Amino acid sequence: MASTGQAAEAFFLETESGSRFCLHHPPHSSAEPVGAVIYVHPFAEEMNKSRRMAAMQSRALAKQGYAVLQMDLFGCGDSAGDFADARWDSWKDDLHRAQHWLMMRSEAPISLWGLRLGALLALDFARDARSEIDNIVLWQPVFNGAQYLNQFFRLLLANDMITGAEQKGGGTQDIRQMLLAGQSVEIAGYEIAPELAAAIDKLDAAAWEAPASSLHWLESTGQANAALSPARKKIADAWEQKGARLSVGMVSGPAFWTTQDNMVAPEWISATGAIFQGP
Template sequence: MAASSVFFLDAGARGQRLCAHYPARSPAPTGARGQILLLPPFGEEMNKSRRMIALGARAFAAAGFEVLTMDLLGCGDSSGDFGDASWAAWQDDVRLGAGWLDQRAQVTDERKPPLWLWGLRAGALLAPAAYVDSLDFFRPVNLLLWQPVTAGKVQLQQFMRLRVAADLIGGQAKGAMQAMRDQLARGESVEIAGYALSPALAEGLEAAQLKPSPRIARVAWMELSPREDASLTPAAEMAVSAWRAQGAQVRASVSQGPSFWAATEIEEAPRLIEASLAALMAGDDFEIAEREPA
């Protein structure tokens, strides 16, 4: 297998985006089994997830999938600071990465291989940017979702609570949440856990939702639990039912493993990668709901 490569993708006047490309191992004569674009999690969750992202990308490439990961505007080694980011700019970054993969895709049987949008946590909320009015309508588009956040207002509230917790320790928590919202409403950025949250990013994230779409052919909904015998949460069950009602094939799975994106130390969840590979490689039996074996 060709080694992964790291490069800067030109975003024009918006600067450069640091990308990691994982070529597919031993693809068929007609090309890779499919392409995968990472939609990264929010804030510090991305830093905690880098190990799992790298492990997953290598495993997917070894199975014959071409993978692209990207640091969005203001994240990692990409151009700008976090305070420069907006939800619209991150959507543009997703379209940029999807377009790069689309140009590389080989046409087989008069169509391109499927594009999997790999949404990790709040990254799932960026998925519509890659399949609404941006790609060839006839290209299969699928979702691989790792513990997805489906409503941005939930992610934003959790993020802002970090500031409230810090203020509580300092004895200044009273009215902290409303004070932050007032600050954003005045067009001022808010400092939270070392990140400068801009009004444009906060507003876009709060309004973002991942809703069922007829553009999506398959959804691999992957969750983690510390328990061996866990089932999908009621909220996830409702979301899965909504996607199926829209016509998508859905494979839902709960794997045993830690919440690596929120852990104090860097953690790994190998069963999540195994379940994801099973979904990516599934054929006509794709649509199953399963519980990971002990």
Template sequence: MTPPPLQAFLRPAASGGQRLYLHHTPPAGVPTLGALLYLPPWAEEMNKSRRMAALAARSFASAGWAVLQIDLLGCGDSSGDFADATWDAWLDDACEAAQWLVQQHPGVPLWLWGLRAGTLLSAATGARLPFEANHLLWQPATRGQTVLQQFLRIKAAADMASGQSKTAMAALRARIEAGQPVEVAGYTLSPGLLAGLQAATLDPPRSGPAPVEHRQRMLWLEVATQPAGEPGPAARTALAAWSHAGWCSAWHAVQGSPFWQTVEIEEAPALIDLSLQLLPEERNNARCGGPA
């Protein structure tokens, strides 16, 4: 199969420097069903997920979805170092990318496609945009504070293994509370990134009252080696909040490898296949709510 068209270019950002855009478009003759903006996880999870994101973007484009991947400030081939990144700057990047994508593909639904911590950025971006956006959430994180704690344990574990300190986590938290940067696994986390991530939650952007056929969509997709048959407590709480806020939300799970955290680069093709199956269904209001 001929790969779908791809444009790679640097675009000036309002917060300074340039951001790398990868714009996948459907092949000639294939109608555009919608547009997807990919918001990646952070730090090493972002690197572990690059192959899956690329495979998914190509698959989505081949099926008729325009896809934009962006390297946020301090990531990949965009301007700056990771130490320059702040949560607000990433949010600005995401909003600019969404507006650019809508301008390129007017008249089709926009989906914010987040993975792990990128789902927190997706929710915050959707709340800021002046137009409607649906959400495709892969392995969502419900609280940025939990994401940060998991990441800080890497540093604490390394310090304890080397016999440096059994109070490593407390020392890290003290630096954060003092507004100082911290370095973990080669990543320098700025106070602006730490504070923003700690405050981030998967809260639904407000969706006005509307009949089901016109409600905005949220798809929550999980992958596991042995997927559960129903959402866990955190997912149930979040899904209820989105539904209460006026969203048409649905949860699904597939079997696969947790590619964002495996030692070797892994794939979860079932996650891509399910997304391809559900996106058109949700667009046509064929399904709304509940587990698969």
């Protein structure tokens, strides 16, 4: 009979800036984990829309013998703090805490798995991680922070127009001017501090040195035999020229981080399981 494994452990990790909600999925085998994985969740509402998929993928990896740690970053989900007080560096500090927590429990190699802006955070964290990161799995990664913020502002402004909600300013440039003036901007219930926006704006992973970790980039596609767009392929080519150990996989299925319901996209789980199963 197949093992049903251990139940996930929910707990609060105490820090000097309040508690962080964590969910630890121990490996289903009784032996030491073959590896440990830190999930780096996406930004704002994309985090909530992805919760079901994150939980399903975490359980699937636990069945493969991995310990998986999901952490709500500062100001997000059930962790302490307000989103308005969130800062990019504080999120990186949270990942250091997650890394330390796992290292205290096992000597297994630690990998990162990031979704959307969480993928960019994972890449940035890996640049100053206090120990080697084994694999970095990127689900539909964001590579340029400024471009992402522009898209985020446009999508939420469009939603405000549909719902009739009061808008802050007339467009993305007005929002940026408010942020540059030191004002926080609230859109669709998320108050974004100027410091957070400024930090994200400066991020451009395509220009960074290739990390020593193995990179596994999974890209969403709606059709068979699809390839990376020219702009995305340019990033992949630039990384490979810098010596990155990069694999790119195309994944069909819904873009679950954008849907109203918490959708299931098993193709992502299968593709990620194959990565962690190894050659």
